[in-house]
Amino acid sequence: MDLKEYLNRIGFTGQYGKADLDNLFTIHKLHVMNIPFENLSIHSGEKNTMDLHIIYVKIVKSNRGGWCCENNHLFSWVLKEMGYKFTILGSKVFNSLEQEFLPMDSHLINLVEIDGKQYIADVSFGVSYQIWHPLELISGKDQPQLPGVFRLINNGMQWVLEKTSRKQLVQDKAFANSSLIDKRLTKTLYSFTLTPRDVDHFRETSDCLQTSPDSLFMLKSICSLQTPTGFRALIGWTYSEVTFKEDSDLMDMKEIPDCEIEALLREKFNLVLVNKFTPKNNKADYCI
Template identity: 55%
Template structure:
């Protein structure tokens, strides 16, 4: 694995002599703008692995994307190679239909210590809930980014991350009542403690999320990528381009259906993703929202 290859993949050009906050912010943002959040292998008859070399070859050399167990594992490796002090953590994700958190830790992410101050980094939550830059690990502070306002709360050693969003604006009334549209302005993301984790702690989760019929990753094929003004996503057969407009207090959702014979073209043109095997798009009812 080669750090220069990773830098080329995310379009990072600059010095990384000092593992400082400014560089961390640049790397974080370049990653989410360059490497998609996606689960397409699952719907191409392939199995996702937590082998770091396999992940590097896929995301960097084959220019694919991945889910949190791939993206954040790769990101943690890159940060350590650059000289950052990182800790891998796990979180229980908020499930909208249940109005509560998953029983198991299903999400992997990293914290980074810079001059004694901890920062939460997460390059793979995807869609409208994706942070663009690290969040200072401090309780009760609004941290404003273009996607919205993020806030961490700590109580008795348990941290909760949430987001205050803007109202969705859907110009095409055909999509106004789709279950993909989250109209909740205050959205919990996940809950965690500071107990360190390793990749091995997620092996069972990696298997379960791919094989459990109720897993949202089983029930939806998805590919999303952050853009300079918002994000774009292909979920099942629905393609969306979302523009954040904080000055108007809205996020604008332009959505359309994609025919089967255009799916691969959309993946190539919009996400620079080329698949080796045939994709079987899936869009069954799940808790996933844009």
Template identity: 60%
Template sequence: MTCQQLLKASTDCLGKMNLEEYFERIGFHGSFDELDLATLKLIHKQHVMSVPFENLSIHCGEKNVMDLDAAFNKIVRRGRGGWCLDNNFLFGWVLREMGYDTTSLGSRVFDHSLNDFGPLDSHFINKVVIDGKAYITDVSFGTSFQLWEPLELVSGMDQPQAAGVFRLLDQGEMWVLEKTGRKPEVLNPEFAKSSLVKRNETNQIYCFTLVPREAEHFLEINHKLQNETSLFTNKSICSLQAPTGFRALIGWTYGEVTYKPDEGVDVFDIRKIMDDEIEQILLEKFNIKLQNKLQPVKTSHTAHSEILHIHVWKLIRNL
């Protein structure tokens, strides 16, 4: 069935979630008569190229709620992005509506300050089974750790993608996702000598089990991620994948990263921006127009610029 046929056949009244609006949002105009891996790869990639990973609502005086209708309206109808509790929640619904065998899972993100995975399932992902093979989909991690395509759930197999080589490791009670990246080439001298720039290493991203999780499982973490001590409430984050890499606006720092796998490097073009540039950058680089004024960083721009610098590029590449 094509998207046009689906549109004609739809009996959903205006206001209800429907696949054709989602497909229009991500620019998918193909057929999904065959619920195959090729179609899954295509919609996964088009989602990450069209829908930013972002937490801007929190910095516009709004709350993020764990609600599928709210996620659909924000992402599809308002042209916004979201974090994993929006994007992957919505993507799981899309896959089920299409007919894919889909199970939602929870994952614990690696915390470098603890040198261990966090204690709670703070990241929402989905598992899809096609012809007896399982795949992990994740359209909302952002920056250089963002998957462009699903990963086959096979232990120890290198799975190269644009951002680097991803690997899933079966460690008995849990699975671990890791990524081996390339060397960073930083164009701006202000950032080039940062001690945070780590060279050509493998990073653990998150761990997960195969226990199915419903939306209710994430209600507590949705609340915790919006409390005063959370990084998400202390600075705004907006990241979008691009055909040659990704772009990101985090607090008052804007960067564009170009992947150059043939040269073994990722080129980082990073600069600080002023308040009066934010609205234009959001519109031109992320196709986002906010209804309320954005406060990028909770604390003072000047007093905390060094803290911002540190946290920004930890998020960008886990540097």
């Protein structure tokens, strides 16, 4: 495993000798712009793993993406190699249908400390809810980024991340009532505590998320990548190109036939899958 190879993968060309805030912001944004949030392995007859070396080969050498237990686990290694002081945390994703947080820590994130301040680094939540830069761990402060305004709320031992978005404008009226469209302007994303976790904490959850028939990641194939002006996403057969504007998000959506999926993944996400991929888009609590 080679830090320089990872930095080349994300297109970092600066000096990486300083574990400072500028470099953290830069590598965080470059990661989400160049490495997709995706669960396509599950729908290609493969299994996701918590083995860091396998994750490195998949994402860095094989030019793939991954879900949070892969992307953020790899990012933990990057933080360590670059000399940052960090802690792995576990978070509980909010289920908007049930109006409650999931019971297990299904989302791995990193807490980074620089010059006495703490920041949440999360390079793998995807779609419109992906932070481009780490968020300062301070309660109630609006932290605007191009995707929207993010906010961390402290409720005693628990922290909650929420996001206020712009209105989503769907270009093709055929998709106006798509379940992928989120009409709520403010959405709760996940909660977490500052209890340090290690990788073993997520192994059982990782297995569950790719085997349970009720898991979002079993019900839907997901691939998203941030762009300088928004993001791209392929959910099942539905492809979306989203452009962030000052007062709205323009949603250009269309259905992709099976015969064009492989080419689209290559052209829009720079992904080439080794095994046969079977898209899925079953009913689940998921919006873009």
